Amino acid sequence: MRRFPFFASRYALVLLLGVNLALLGISIYLGLKSANQMKEIVKEDFNQQQLVLAKYTASLLEQDINFLKRELSTLNFSPSIQYLEPLSWANRMRATLASVREEGVVEILRISPNGDRAYQMDSRGVDQITTGSFKDAPYLAWAGKPEHKGQVLVMPVSTQIPHYVGRLITVMAVPTYEMSVDETHPHPSGAFSGVLAFYIDAHALAKKFTQGIRSGKTGYAWIMNSDGIFLNHPERDFVGKNAFTVRKERMPAISFDAINQIQREKMLAGKEGSGAYISGWHRGMAGEIQKLIAYAPVRLEDQNLVQENQRQESWSVAVAAPASEVEGVIHTLYTRQFYLQVIIGLVVLSGTIVMLNFRYEQQFSSSLEAEVNRQKEMLKKSEARYQGLVENAADLIYSVDADGRLLSINRYAANLFATARSSVKPATVGGVIEGTFQEFVGRTLYDIFNQKSADFHMEWLREVKETGKVRSKRHPVSIGDQEFWFSTSIVGIKDEHGEPFAYEIISRNITGRKAIEDRMINMEKLASIGTLAAGVAHEINNPMTVILGFTEHLLEKTESLPEIHETLQVIEDEGLRCKKIVENILTFARIPQVSETSAEVTGLLEKTLAVVKNTLLTKKIRLETSLAPSLPRVKGDPQELQQVFINLINNAADAMKGGGVLKVATTASLDGKRVAIEFTDTGAGIPREAQAKIFDPFFTTKETGKGTGLGLSMSYGIITKFGGNIIFTSYPADEYPEKHGTTFTVYLPIISGPEAEAAGQEPAAPEETAVIS
Structure with a gap:
């Protein structure tokens, strides 16, 4: 102080007071300004979180609206609705109502084209037909315009809808045209037949997503x-x-x-x-x-x-x-900081600025640390709540980087991936394997999906990065040996520069729903084929009658010529078999009745092999047979069984490109209840991924135009109709180059009791082996 006497004077106190007051005022001003800026930043961040929540809710509501549109369009494709079939329109509406009632649909309405009649189904499932004038309905006039064909109209919400006055009702409508084919309408007119509409309680639908x-x-x-x-x-x-x-x-x-x-x-x-x-x-x-x-x-x-x-x-x-x-959080933090600044200023004025500043700085640091720890704890709880929502979601939710490497994954996705990649099949009871977060994080999409599915996802990631748009797609996915259908949305997660650095993938497993859709399409195909088959059968029946008539005439004329007579007998037998096929075609659309006839397998096979022998020789296929000549008679129609045998032989011949060996063998089971007929070829075998679908209608492994996919399906139906079964084992050539080929085994029940006595069966004789090359 002696070297600086100024600091001992009274002016020093005034100066220090002025300086500290100025510094205190500046610090208070900056603190308040910083607090206001922080409040605005936090508000904006909170609003952005609310915006994410609003967009997510809006997307869910849009998906629900689109679901209702699809259900309305699907119902509109039904022949029962298009033709207003008296016995089925109400049941068809009632089935659709069961799936859309939870989405706020309170009524399904079908109006005739001239607006004089309405077919209604209310929310209780009660149907009625109302006669009157519905011409003033705006959606009827809209539907009548040809340019609106195939479109779905969503009308503004109204409280004046008849029978629903005072309620917030929106109408979803689609034009109805006579386009579908069924047994009673094999040739649709394509004419406008009215309008189909959903009455939707908009309040109930909105409440479902916001409450x-x-x-x-x-x-x-x-x-x-x-x-x-x-x-x-x-x-x-x-x-x-x-x-x-x-x-x-x-x-x-x-x-x-x-x-x-x-x-x-x-x-x-x-x-x-x-x-x-x-x-x-x-x-x-x-x-x-x-x-x-x-x-x-x-x-x-x-x-x-x-x-x-x-x-x-x-x-x-x-x-x-x-x-x-x-x-509230920001206010508490900055209020505490304000008081600390005031205290520090007062301490400085009292001459203990260094000591008190050090002490209060420590106090401020500790309180700030406590506040930070509290905020961290709150953040952990918030993250835990968010993680709980994601983990318990019934959708696949996972994030990847730009290289397709997994950054996070929820429990549902981990379980599905782990189950699909294992040997457990979905149909197995309890067949769900628990997947873990650590098991998949760090792996790429190529480690989870097959090459094609992984390439599809990577291309989609590049599309999201380039366009910045969020799109939803329905697509097939292969995981391990299993096939799935997913409904997926991919959202880019952007950094501070607006560039996506990661991607959030949300997928819903719609495999079951897709299978139902495919089954409905096959049912429509079968209905169309049934209609066409009847017309074709009538056209074939007439020339077949002429052929059989002339054959019978020639048989009478050639009794003294054994070789010609035998050939004509084969023609007559094959003609009768064609006639039987025509009769089957004419009854294609009806439920077949089980035939109670019986067949002698050995003779039937010998007759069938005699027909196809020349065909096999031309294809360089060596035929080896091992037939038991005295097998018991089996249940089955000989004509239909011959059709099955020819189908299996033709399939085996098609599988052996360039020649091979076809083995046909018959045996009786050890329990004496069944006869087994085996058809073994040395062809390329059935691909492993196709084996589960080999008996499905319209499924074929042949080239386009060389197979309908109905042969094995119809053969399976014929054999099971008589209480039998068809099984197969196949060794694909790409997996078993040394022993490739396929064996189909047909099991037919042996007739017993009075039926066996009537057929005059004899005990089975030892097997005989023959080779045709």
């Missing part, structure tokens, strides 16, 4: 349509009211210009975004309350309808929460 949403501690979600009407809102008396007037009616003293502007310029325009506004209440609290809001549109119509009507019918999902929930 469980909670943003922050007390935030909630609501939905409004393009007319500004609340479809759902936590305030029950707001539902069905105009969003621009109902708030003002409840609390006239508060200005709602901010929220009205957001609704008018953003939400009704079908835009997404976020903002803030002043409200007069929130979950029981009253007064001016600032709220944060994020909103996203729900598209209801396709682009063609938008261009035509010059207005897009859409809804908007909003998620709102009080700003005080966000500001």
Whole structure:
């Protein structure tokens, strides 16, 4: 102090006071400014989280709307609906209603083309036919325009729908044309036959997707349509009211210009975004309350309808929460910091600036650390809640980087991948293998999917990166030896520069639903083939009658010529077999009755092999037979069994390109109840991936145009009709180059009791072996 006497003077105290007051004022100003900036940053971040929640809810609602459109279109394809068949239209509607009732559908309506009759099915499953004038229905006039064929109309929500006055009802309609084929309508006219519509309770549908949403501690979600009407809102008396007037009616003293502007310029325009506004209440609290809001549109119509009507019918999902929930944490932190600054300034003025600053700095650091730890704990809990949602979801949710390497995966996806990659098949009881997070994280898509499926996903990732768009696709996926169908969405996760550095993949396993769709398509194919087959059979029947007549005449003339007579006898037998086939075709669409006739297998096989012997020789196929001549008679129609044997022999011949060996053997089972007929070839074998579907209708491994896929399916039906069975073993050439080939074994039950005595069976003789080359 002696070297610096100024600091001992009274002016030094004034100077220090001024300097510290200035520093204190500057620090307070900067602190308040920093706090306000931090509040705005946190608000924006919170609103972005709300926007993600709003967009996710909107996408779920859009998927539900699209599901209803698909169900409406599927129902519209039904012949029962197109032709209003008296015995089946109600049952068809009732089946569809069972799958869409939970989506808010309260009625299914089918109106005739001239609008004089309506076929209705209400939410209770009660059907009725109403006669009257429905010509004024706007969707009937819309459906009558040819350019709307195949389109789905979603009308604005209305409270004036007959029988539903006062309820928020939207109508989803599709034009109906007579396009489908069934037994009673083999030649559809293609004419307009009216309109099919769903009556949907918009409030129930909106409530389904918003009632469980909670943003922050007390935030909630609501939905409004393009007319500004609340479809759902936590305030029950707001539902069905105009969003621009109902708030003002409840609390006239508060200005709602901010929220009205957001609704008018953003939400009704079908835009997404976020903002803030002043409200007069929130979950029981009253007064001016600032709220944060994020909103996203729900598209209801396709682009063609938008261009035509010059207005897009859409809804908007909003998620709102009080700003005080966000500001509370920041306010507490910066209030504490403000008091510390004041204390530090006062300590400096008292002459103990260094000691007290050091002490309070430590105190500030410890309190800040505690606050940080508390925030970390809260963040951990929030992450745990989010992780719980993801882990317990019934969808496959996993993230990958740009190289397709897994960064995270939920339990459902890990279990499905682990099960599919193992030897456990989906049909096995309890056949689910628990997959772990560590088992898959770090692996690539190529380690999980096969080459084709992995390439598909990688191409999709590149598409998302280039376009920045989120798209949903339905696609097949191969995992291990199993085939699946997924409905997948891929979202790019962007860094601070807006570039995607990772991708979130959400897939739903729709394998079961796809199998049902494929089965329905096959049923439609079979119905069409049945109709065509009847016409073809009639055309074949006439010349066959002529052929058999002349053959019978020639048989009478050539009794003295054994060689010609034997040849004509073969022609007559084969003609009768063709006639039997024609009769089968004529009864193709009807349920066949089981024939109680019997057949002698050895003689039938010898007769069949005599027919195909020349064909096998021309294909350089050596025939080896081992037939037991005195086998018991079996249940079955000889003509149909011969058709099965020829199908199996032809399939074996087609499999042996360039020649081979065909072995045919018959034996009686050890229990004396069945006869086994084996057809063994040395062909290329059946590919392993095709073996599970070899008996499916329309499935074939042959080249296009060389097979219908019905031979083995019809053969299986014939054998099982008589209580028998067909099994096969196959060794594909690419896996078993030394012993490739296929063996089909037909088992037929032996007739017993009075039937056996009537047939005059003799005991089985030792087997005889013959070789034809």
